[in-house]
Amino acid sequence: MKLENDLLLRTLKHEQVERPPIWLMRQAGRILPQYRALRGSLSGFKELVSTPQLAAEVTIQPIDELNVDAAIIFSDILVIPEAMGLDYEMVEKVGPSFPTTITSLQQVNKLESGAIAAERLEYVYEAVKATKKGLNNRVPLIGFSGAPWTLLAYMVEGGGSKTFSKAKKLLYQEPELSHQLLSKITDTIIAYLQNKIDAGVDVVQVFDSWAGLLSPAHYKIFALPYIEKIVASIKRVPVITFAKGAHHAIPEISEFETDAIGLDWTIDASVVKSYIGDRKILQGNLDPCLLYAKPEEIEQSTLDLVKKFESKHIVNLGHGVYPDTPLDGVKTFVNTIKNYSYTPS
Numbered sequence: 001m002k003l004e005n006d007l008l009l010r011t012l013k014h015e016q017v018e019r020p021p022i023w024l025m026r027q028a029g030r031i032l033p034q035y036r037a038l039r040g041s042l043s044g045f046k047e048l049v050s051t052p053q054l055a056a057e058v059t060i061q062p063i064d065e066l067n068v069d070a071a072i073i074f075s076d077i078l079v080i081p082e083a084m085g086l087d088y089e090m091v092e093k094v095g096p097s098f099p100t101t102i103t104s105l106q107q108v109n110k111l112e113s114g115a116i117a118a119e120r121l122e123y124v125y126e127a128v129k130a131t132k133k134g135l136n137n138r139v140p141l142i143g144f145s146g147a148p149w150t151l152l153a154y155m156v157e158g159g160g161s162k163t164f165s166k167a168k169k170l171l172y173q174e175p176e177l178s179h180q181l182l183s184k185i186t187d188t189i190i191a192y193l194q195n196k197i198d199a200g201v202d203v204v205q206v207f208d209s210w211a212g213l214l215s216p217a218h219y220k221i222f223a224l225p226y227i228e229k230i231v232a233s234i235k236r237v238p239v240i241t242f243a244k245g246a247h248h249a250i251p252e253i254s255e256f257e258t259d260a261i262g263l264d265w266t267i268d269a270s271v272v273k274s275y276i277g278d279r280k281i282l283q284g285n286l287d288p289c290l291l292y293a294k295p296e297e298i299e300q301s302t303l304d305l306v307k308k309f310e311s312k313h314i315v316n317l318g319h320g321v322y323p324d325t326p327l328d329g330v331k332t333f334v335n336t337i338k339n340y341s342y343t344p345s
């Protein structure tokens with residue numbers, strides 16, 4: 001079925017477009033009052049994630065309210081560890097917490113993986129189907145997964161951390177165990193993303209949120225080969241790879257079969273273009289905190305951003321939108337792009 005707004009898909013095919021598409025990482029949830037109202041009426045985050053009709057509703061809210069060019073399915077990267085047998089809790093105002101963490105090979109051996117683990121995520125596929133129906137072909141739907149290293153980081157650390165030093169320690173002390181865990185996570189991600197594509201997502205994004213914590217040497221060993229395998233397994237829809245903080249890895253990622261590369265706000269598009277040229281579509285990379293600024297500054301910086309990228313660009317923030325971001329700031333950002341044209345008349 002043809003989409004009413006296929007700007008994102010045309011951009012990902014390197015077609016010439018009238019303006020860059022825009023969506024925001026973490027646009028579903030966090031910032032919208034409609035989300036908070038619904039969320040407040042439920043037992044918790046996990047009820048929302050595991051109820052397809054509600055997840056679909058929250059996914060569609062930013063399309064109605066912000067008029068962005070893509071939806072991203074409301075879910076979390078931590079559904080994968082859970083499907084593998086490692087439960088998490090979402091603690092109010094704190095974040096994710098794993099009552100049990102991975103410390104031994106026996107535990108890794110016991111984890112479910114691949115298609116069998118992915119089968120347990122039927123509620124996500126149902127949410128994708130319900131969202132596609134609710135969107136009624138207005139905009140494309142993005143599916144996502146955490147990257148293997150980021151998921152290992154949570155499974156070993158047990159929750160958020162500034163340093164993830166327990167997870168990093170495992171890589172140094174137990175490299176074999178680490179690789180076995182990364183392989184199992186990778187197999188699960190591949191099956192999961194295939195199922196999401198079967199259910200109807202039009203694009204997928206892989207989030208390596210903690211990429212920047214690893215040294216370049218460790219990133220090469222413990223992250224890149226697994227990301228390469230994942231992106232190579234996705235043939236039917238375009239893929240966006242976002243390795244936050246791992247600038248050193250961009251040349252290697254640009255050799256992968258990824259269609260687009262997400263950039264955080266600490267690197268300039270011109271620097272990336274100077275070594276990868278126009279081979280990949282770039283996504284990003286406004287500082288999320290710019291949205292706290294005055295409207296004129298948001299508008300000017302957004303225009304500066306699109307000029308810097310020139311073309312082959314998906315406008316986004318350099319990381320997820322922060323929960324206390326004023327809605328007006330988000331709207332100024334989105335509307336500046338919606339009114340922009342690559343060829344001013």
Ligand code: CP3
Binds near residue numbers: 072074096
């Ligand atoms: O992008 C979207 O809008 C889709 C929904 C989405 C959520 N999590 C919903 C969510 C996506 C893409 C994610 C991915 C995710 N989850 C990442 C990768 C992206 C990134 O920001 O780097 C990570 C690291 C997580 C893990 C996670 N989930 C944390 C650390 C937290 C707590 C802090 C927070 O608010 O992000 C979550 C909870 C979570 N996931 C919320 C939402 C809307 C807040 C839960 C609530 O409503 O209380």
